[in-house]
Amino acid sequence: MNLSAGKWEKHGAIMLRGYLLESPAQLSGINDVSALKTWLEQANGCFALVLQTPAYTVAAVDRIRSIPLFYDLLGNLADRSESIAPLHLSHLRQQDQTVFAEYLITGFVTGNQTLHPDILQIPAGHMLILKQGHTPELKAYYKYFHQEETDAPANSLVENLDALHRQSADRLIKSLNGRPAVIPLSGGWDSRLIAYLLKKAKYPAIYTFSYEAANNPESRISQKVARYLNLPWFFIEHTHKSWYRAYFSPERVAHYKYAMNATSSPHIQDWLAVRELKAKRLIPPDSVFIPGHTGDFLQSGHLPECYRTQKVFSGDEVARQILARHYHLWRLPRIDWEACFESRVKQGISLPVSLSAQDAASLFEYWELQERQAKFIVNSVRVYEDMGYDWRLPLWDARLMEFWAEVPVSLRFQRRLWNLYQERYLPIPVPVFRNLGVPTRIRNKILRVAFGEITDTRYGRFAEYRNPLQYASEKVESYLVKDLDYPSFVKADCPIIRCDMNALQALRAIRELPR
Secondary structure: OEOOOOOOEEEOOEEEEEEEEEOOOOHHHOOOHHHHHHHHHHOEEEEEEEEEOOOOEEEEEOOOOOOOOEEOOOOOEEOOHHHHOOOOHHHHHHOOHHHHHHHHHHOEOOOOEOOOOOOEEOOOOEEEEEOOOOOOEEEEOOOOOOOOOOOOOHHHHHHHHHHHHHHHHHHHHHHHOOOOEEEEOOOOHHHHHHHHHHHHOOOOOEEEEEEEOOOOHHHHHHHHHHHHHOOOEEEEEOOHHHHHHHHOOHHHHHHHHHHHOOOEOOOOOOHHHHHHHHHOOOOOOOOEEOOOOOHHHHHHOOOOHHHHOOOEEEHHHHHHHHHHHHOOOOOOOHHHHHHHHHHHHHHHOOOOOEEEHHHHHHHHHHHHHHHHHHHHHHHHHHHHHHOOOEEOOHHHOHHHHHHHOOOOHHHHHHHHHHHHHHHHHOOOOOOOOOOOOHHHHHHHHHHHHHOOOOOOHHHHHOOOOOOHHHHHHOEHHHHOOOOOOOOOOOOOOOEHHHOOHHHHHHHHHHHOOOO
16 A cells, blocks of 8 residues: 555544545544445545555545545555556557547546556545455445435525535635635636635635736636625736746646546646745645635536437437537547447446436436546646645535535526526626627637637647747647557647647646656
């Protein structure tokens, strides 16, 4: 067993890393699989744990796999995949090519596999039982399914949601223990909800920050929210040049090595801004970062438009919906890969021939939580860890998850219930960011057609900007390893600024692996 020194706490026979918002029983009294499973089913927080007994070892991750655990078939266990066997380019040649292709098309590896053929991962809501001389056994203790929908009226649900938000804020505050709360404040609903709840509870140390190009409209909205709540607000300006300089720094390369874990493209949306906040000492060293992940998923499930009216779905339809939403970092040739990826999806969820809208939505959402949310979105907290900060994910509070799991599809579609809630209980007179103004959208579209994403400063990560023609001529080929066999959908001659940003980051992580 190889666990990071200094990050794990001992509770009797159990080692725990992370934080608990509620604990159904004392961990120190648990010493068998059955009792641990019962505890996990009720626990609330973000954690990983390991139970060691003379007969076996049990390891588990929380409902969203916020702290990953890895293992091999010999029973070696670690909280970093590299602690078992570092990933090299040679391992990609040994791994099933479908797994490598899936990573490139989604940014992560589904199920319990990784890019390393000899390393596996514990999926969200699962526990792993390791016995000497036995094959490791995975067991699910939690699945995010909408199995029972409440028939309570919308007004009553809105009142319940307000009570749950206030309770979750109380739990969050207790877990912070007086430390400064730092909120990445976007122009949307979720981060402002956290800021509002902490402010309403009179938490004494709240900082907010935003970032991107100077004078961008989303950050202007964030500043207005912070001003209305009377909270400190920092703005970290991003430019093509600042991103390029930072992206090709030793610190960013080291972060990719830390965050990838043979599973996911590193999620570095906050990385440059947090780096600047730390370097300029704008926030205290004991700060706790609290991003708004991922209220919009729980509130709507990211359901496709067809769920508005369609009552019955086939299993194949649900699989294709998942492909359309998540297997899209490259344009997918139907003949080459679609059937292959559809088979991968069906390995992760059991899809009947025919499903009701409720069951179809449940399976669609279950897949996203298990895979994209748990593998890629939650991976963003590695940024805070790597820079020495703690973090909290209050919108993944287990009680909130249980609430939204009972809300009918009709009230989740297009965030209908959430909209009722925010109109009544989130009284911040600043509209959320929805889109750029018409003149700006027209200008950007013209430039996008001519050159690609030339106005997006985030693309400064991938190539140095000197002039539009030079920038538009930088090709994907420069991100490929010469002797590695890439799937046919990766186009070497495609200009970098015409590619999906996450596709490029996945390629870069592969390029930086040891030979």
